[in-house]
Amino acid sequence: MTLPSTFAPRRAALCPPFAASLLALLSLAAACATGGNGAPDAEATDTGSLPDRPGFDAGAGCGDSVAEGTEECDGADLGGQSCTSLGYAGGELRCNADCTLDKTGCEEMPCGNGRIDTDEECDGADLGGASCASRGFVGGTLGCTGDCTFDVSDCDACGNGVVDEGEECDGSNLGGLTCADRGFETGTLACDASCGFDESGCSSGRCGNDRRDGREDCDGSDLGGADCTTVGLFAGNLGCNADCTFDIADCNNCGNGTIDGIEQCDGSDLGGADCTTLGLGFTMGTLGCTARCAYDLSGCATDTCGNGRVDPGEGCDDGGVTAGDGCSPDCAVETGWSCSGAPSMCQPVCGDGRILGGEECDGSNLGGASCTSEGFTGGTLACTACRLDTSGCTTTTCGNGTVDVGEECDDGNTATFDGCDSGCQVEPTFYLPVRLRNGDGSNHGMLEVLFEGAWRDVCDDTYAASEQQAMADIVCRQLGYTGTGHQFITSFGGGSGSPVMDDVRCTGTETSLAQCPFAGWNVENCGPSEAVGIRCMPGEGDIRLVDGPHGMEGRLQIFHSGAWGEVCDDYFDGFYSAYHGYSTTTVCQQLGYARGTFLSTYDAPSDTFILDDVNCTGTERRIGDCPHPSYGTENCFSTEGAGFRCETWQEGDARLVDGTARNAGRVEVLHGGVWGTVCDDYISTAGARQDAFVSVGCRELGFSGAGMALTSVPDGVDPTWLDDMNCSGSESRLSSCPNAGWGIENCAHFEDIGLSCTP
Secondary structure, three states, X not given: OOOOHHHHHHHHHHOOOOOOXXXXXXXXXXXXXXXXXXXXXXXXXXXXXXXXXXXXXXXXXXXXXOOOOOOOOEOOEOOOOOOOOOOOOEEOOEEOOOOOEEOOOEXXXXXXXXXXXXXXXXXXXXXXXXXXXXXXXXXXXXXXXXXXXXXXXXXXXXXXXXXXXXXXXXXXXXXXXXXXXXXXXXXXXXXXXXXXXXXXXXXXXXXXXXXXXXXXXXXXXXXXXXOXXXXXXXXXXXXXXXXXXXXXXXXXXXXXXXXXXXXXXXXXXXXXXXXXXXXXOOOEEOOEEXXXXXXXXXXXXXXXXXXXXXXXXXOOOOOOOOOOOOEOOOOOEOOOEEEEOOXXXXXXXXXXXXXXXXXXXEOOEOOOOOOOOOOOOEEOOEEEOOEEEOOOEEOOOOXXXXXXXXXXXXXXXXXXXXXXXXXXXXXXXXXXXXXXXXXXXXXXXXXXXEEOOEEEEEEOOOOOHHHHHHHHHHHXXXXXXXXXXXXXXXXXXXXXXXXXEOOOOOOOOOOOHHHOOOOOOOXXXXXXXXXXXXXXXXXXXXXXXXXXXXXOEEEEEEEEOOEEEEEEOOOXXXXXXXXXXXXXXXXXXXXXXXEEEEEOOOOOOXXXXXXXXXXXXXXXXXXXXXXXXXXXXXXXXXXXXXXXXXXXXXXXXXXXXXXXXXXXXXXXXEEOOEEEEEEOXXXXXXXXXHHHHHHHHHHHOOOOOOEEEEOOOOOOOOOEEEOOOOOOOOOOOHHHOOOOOOOOOOOOHHHXXXXXXXX
């Protein structure tokens, strides 16, 4: 049989080229020529070169219609390639006689395939490495047109010094033009970086005359009828710059219904936004637009924590989701806070030792604060009602004339015995009268104090219950009330809005309101509604004045057997010869005042009286102790109500204190608003000088001129006002007697003098 041509190499390997004998060689040659079957082998006529190594065909078979070895193709065998597989649009691929692909029949891809093909300068982003610079321009960005030719529209020739098409100038090349050619009168024309004329150096010569000239847009207030709309904006106020060009800084497009520039919105144009897409946590509501073209969020809301409603499962909701304000971001009440209402109002719990919210301190936790950190130079800082209490702090600024923190007064000096001591605290013996007004009587009403000649109200900013009670007790004690349970009334109202005292913090040990620590005279932050009120609870025999303009005037009543009763004016009116006038003074001094005047104009509400024929002897401190018939025994009509007007002590007045009766005690004299003692020098022994002192003193106090000097009385408190007394006996008051001068003395308080006067 005939072997396929593909077996020819194997056959050749079986036919050795040499033999031991010629016969063997001839026989083998014949067999090889016939393929072993006597038939001629088609491959026996191939005259091509043999390969130089077994199994490799270097193209010796080109033309045998089999693409092999290094051949791209062979005849109709294209190796599986086509025009489209080679990146062409189509066409017919052929094979050259040298077994290479013939692509001349293939069709090129159209412009836009992103590859530079025949006759294309570029294709899309493929510029073939070209640029504006390689195309002869100065700079810019080279592009490619839709027909695959270079797009030089963004290439820039500006800067080459040549005025090219589209340029007004280039560098120093102005094309021979000047400011005058541009319509100006003076100046220097220049060329800007974009090859346009820079006319900033040109001038019309008349800018600033408030009249548009030449090429001016405007001049001052002359806008040539232009407004913001004529320069392409919607609204606002068009102005004029100093160089006579329009100033559009106050123009805008807000209101044209279209979002422009930095506007968030414009009218109904919200740019597609709504409450839920703003990223602000809103889940519902209607987004609006303000007149300034900003989002109006007032109509947006959320149905989750932070909506201001205490929804089921929430302990609070303050309208926010901020931690540390009492209501946590998940609407739970935070530790140390209490919350109520909706939106929730949260307040820190004062007294738990934590400093939260607006608390300055809490208990012993002062937050690291001290007297020095609060501007003082020393002392002990405390905490009262979660506010820093600086009453125990001291400062060295006393004497500067300003009531600094921690000071109660500052009269511009550090002298003593002038009402304000050397530590800028009120003097211990400072005289501060008190009264109650606009209440039920002298035992109830708005608290007022007499300061520098005027009655002033007191603010109720006293927060601790103990301090409030102490203040009520001290005021009522000054007014002569002996009951218990006196009441401090906050926000009594009717105040002036500028009280003389604020932040009063009494301890209960003070002898008068003036001794209680407070913010300082006229140092306050109060309104008229914050005036403090006091209700004094009476004890047996206490008295009050009612139906008068204030607590120092009115009709007298006495508290007996748990009820207030009327007092008849018999003996008070001086009708009977036995009347000595002591009863009126006793009434006013029992109420804490100096002396008084009987008034017959206060009628009683009925003919029923509880007390009549009061006839004080001068020794009694209380009306109930004066001689009188038994309670309820009376013969009076309603027109016999006893009225009184009491007065305060004045400069130079004398009084008796710490004695066993109203007519005996240590002598004190009022000077500069401060009570001081009198020294016994020259009057401690019997004689004319002592007799004259006794006579003047007792008569001034409302008694007869008889009496005796007391050289052993309880010691007083600084100052000692009068020394070396030398009365003649004719003086109307002790302060008028010759003496060493106010405060000039060389005495100790064991030398204080007293009086016992004969009624």
